[in-house]
Each structure stands twice: as C-alpha cells, then as structure tokens.
Amino acid sequence: MAVYTEVSDDALVRFVAGYDIGTVLSSKGIAEGVENSNYLLHTDRGNYILTLYEKRVDPGDLPFFLGLMEHLASRGITCPLPVKNRAGEALGELAGRPAAIISFLDGMWVRRPTAAHCAEVGEALARFHLAGADFPIRRPNALTLPSWRPLFERSRARADEVAPGLSADILAELDHLEAAWPSDLPAGVIHADLFPDNVFFIGQDLSGLIDFYFACNDFLAFDIATCLNSWCFEPDLAFNITKGRAILSAYERVRPLTDRERTSLPLLCRGSALRFLLTRLYDWLNVPPGALVKPKDPIEYLRKLRFHRTIADASGYGLALDAPPSAGVVPAGAAS
Ligand SMILES: Nc1ncnc2c1ncn2[C@@H]1O[C@H](COP(=O)(O)OP(=O)(O)O)[C@@H](O)[C@H]1O
Numbered sequence: 001m002a003v004y005t006e007v008s009d010d011a012l013v014r015f016v017a018g019y020d021i022g023t024v025l026s027s028k029g030i031a032e033g034v035e036n037s038n039y040l041l042h043t044d045r046g047n048y049i050l051t052l053y054e055k056r057v058d059p060g061d062l063p064f065f066l067g068l069m070e071h072l073a074s075r076g077i078t079c080p081l082p083v084k085n086r087a088g089e090a091l092g093e094l095a096g097r098p099a100a101i102i103s104f105l106d107g108m109w110v111r112r113p114t115a116a117h118c119a120e121v122g123e124a125l126a127r128f129h130l131a132g133a134d135f136p137i138r139r140p141n142a143l144t145l146p147s148w149r150p151l152f153e154r155s156r157a158r159a160d161e162v163a164p165g166l167s168a169d170i171l172a173e174l175d176h177l178e179a180a181w182p183s184d185l186p187a188g189v190i191h192a193d194l195f196p197d198n199v200f201f202i203g204q205d206l207s208g209l210i211d212f213y214f215a216c217n218d219f220l221a222f223d224i225a226t227c228l229n230s231w232c233f234e235p236d237l238a239f240n241i242t243k244g245r246a247i248l249s250a251y252e253r254v255r256p257l258t259d260r261e262r263t264s265l266p267l268l269c270r271g272s273a274l275r276f277l278l279t280r281l282y283d284w285l286n287v288p289p290g291a292l293v294k295p296k297d298p299i300e301y302l303r304k305l306r307f308h309r310t311i312a313d314a315s316g317y318g319l320a321l322d323a324p325p326s327a328g329v330v331p332a333g334a335a336s
Pocket residue numbers: 002030032033034035036037038049080102103104105106197198210211212213
C-alpha cells in the first residue's frame with residue numbers, strides 16, 4: 001500500500017470543506033501505487049481521489065500534470081479531472097504536502113493483459129500522443145538518459161547486494177546507451193509510465209488512463225518502449241510477440257512510426273528497461289521507515305533489459321518492417 005503520509009480526520013475534514021464536493025462519509029488509503037499517497041474519498045456526492053504528492057514530485061511540476069489532465073480530457077482522452085476548490089485552485093496543501101483532489105474513474109486495471117488489451121493500449125497511446133501535441137506547458141523528462149548515471153550512483157555501492165554483478169552490468173549498459181542514444185526522433189508529451197496498473201478497463205474496453213505524474217516531453221517512441229516492457233512480457237518473463245504486434249499495429253493505425261523510430265525501437269526498449277531498473281533499485285534499497293509500500297522488483301527489469309540486448313531489429317517485437325501504409329491512414333496525395 002502506498003501511504004507515506006497519514007492524514008488526520010480533522011485535517012481531512014478541514015481540507016475537504018474548501019471544496020464543493022459534499023461531506024466526507026469515509027476515506028481510506030489505497031492499496032496500490034508506489035509514488036504518492038492516495039486516498040479514496042467517499043462523500044455524499046460520490047467518490048474522489050485525494051493525492052498527497054511525495055518524494056519524486058517536484059511541486060513546480062504540478063501545474064504541468066494537472067493542466068495536462070484537463071487538456072487531454074478536453075481532447076477526448078478519458079482521464080481524471082482535477083477538482084477545483086472554492087478559490088478556483090486545483091492545488092492545495094494537506095499534512096505538509098502538496099495535495100489535490102481528482103475525479104474518480106470507473107474501471108479496473110488488468111493483472112493478466114491479453115493481446116486484445118494490448119491493442120487497446122496501443123491505440124490509446126497513439127491518441128494520447130496526438131492529443132498532447134498542442135499542450136502548451138513543457139516539462140523535460142527528468143528520468144531519461146542524462147539522469148541515469150547520477151541516479152545509479154545513488155545505489156551503486158549496494159547494487160551487488162541485490163544481484164551479484166549488477167553494478168558492472170548497469171555500468172556497461174550506461175556506456176552503450178550514452179554512445180548510441182538517438183537525438184532526432186519525433187518528440188512530444190509522453191505518459192512515461194503507462195503500465196497496466198495505469199490503464200483502466202471495463203470488460204474488454206479501455207475506460208481511461210490515470211497517473212500522469214511522470215508525464216513529460218520526450219521521444220514519443222520511448223513511451224511505446226515502456227508499453228512493450230510493461231505489457232508484453234509473460235510472468236516467466238518470456239516476451240509475447242503477439243502482444244507486441246498488437247500494441248504496435250494498433251498504435252500505427254493512429255500514428256504510423258517513422259523509419260528512425262522503427263530502427264531505434266530496440267535501443268529505446270533497452271533505455272526504458274534501464275530507467276525502471278534504476279528507479280526500482282533505488283526504491284528497493286531505500287524504503288522509507290514506516291511507509292506502507294511494497295517496493296517493486298528491480299531484477300524483473302534487468303531480465304527484460306537482457307532480452308532486448310538479443311533483439312536485432314523491431315521485427316523482434318512484432319513490428320511488420322515491410323508493411324504497406326496502415327489501414328485507415330491516407331498517404332499524402334492519395335485523397336481523391
Ligand atoms: N482517478 C482515479 N480513479 C479511480 N482510482 C484511482 C484514480 N487515481 C488513482 N486511483 C487508484 O489509486 C491507485 C494508485 O494510483 P496511482 O496514481 O497509480 O498512484 P502512484 O502515483 O502512487 O503510483 C490506482 O491503482 C487506482 O487503484
């Protein structure tokens with residue numbers, strides 16, 4: 001359970017009185033997530049999510065995150081909406097933390113995604129990328145290539161406690177990625193953490209996206225790499241190419257990839273695997289005393305990273321390299 005900050009009943013009632021959301025009937029810490037403290041508020045008007053922003057969130061970034069939700073919702077992406085208080089502000093302070101109330105989204109995340117779920121997420125990701133194109137605020141990715149070596153330095157002395165040889169393996173990977181990382185791919189607003197637990201479904205249908213607190217400006221295809229990593233490996237960590245194909249072909253029906261994105265995909269998958277390996281490694285070694293949180297396994301991402309080292313080109317993820325233009329996309333000049 002991710003609850004780092006406890007909120008007293010009195011403080012909660014005072015905070016909620018600043019909003020027009022009714023009277024709190026119950027509040028409980030949510031047994032999921034690892035980044036922020038989340039509470040489900042049940043009021044006489046309905047359900048809401050109260051989030052207290054914790055360690056990795058820079059308060060200066062909150063206008064980006066909250067504004068992005070409003071922007072995406074206005075462009076037809078189903079996601080939570082920040083609730084404004086009586087002063088018209090979406091951001092407040094509670095228990096010494098920046099805090100916000102957002103609308104509750106119906107749906108459940110799927111523990112064992114099928115290829116059909118993967119196709120839904122591929123399409124939703126492409127729509128997200130298009131919808132973000134005119135979002136006016138910028139936030140560079142704080143968790144991309146330049147940050148990885150300094151982040152690793154914070155865990156390096158103890159990395160081999162987690163797996164023998166881990167430190168040397170990560171250093172070799174950093175050398176490789178620093179030498180080969182692309183600089184010229186299409187960029188825009190990315191979700192940057194579109195794992196299955198951040199995508200809700202009702203039945204087989206995707207009902208919405210949540211958790212925009214890593215969203216930033218970066219290569220669009222880096223987001224695809226993160227989805228391949230988090231949606232397409234089976235519990236035994238075998239890569240399921242049918243799921244990879246489902247994500248990629250659904251994505252390309254909305255936004256076809258450029259040639260450079262296609263050739264860069266194996267490298268981006270390595271980078272994305274390393275990014276999550278590094279944050280998980282740090283969190284594994286630094287659980288805050290008293291926090292109700294279950295750190296995620298860093299070694300899962302070491303194994304995914306090793307898989308990507310065996311991939312020669314994006315056909316290894318199910319991408320059809322010689323495919324004609326995707327159905328539904330009219331090539332330039334082809335319209336009658
Ligand atoms: N808007 C929402 N509607 C419904 N449930 C939500 C919403 N936001 C968060 N949750 C619930 O809280 C959990 C943790 O939220 P998340 O934003 O992923 O936390 P964290 O940022 O700490 O990782 C989700 O898995 C979900 O169960």
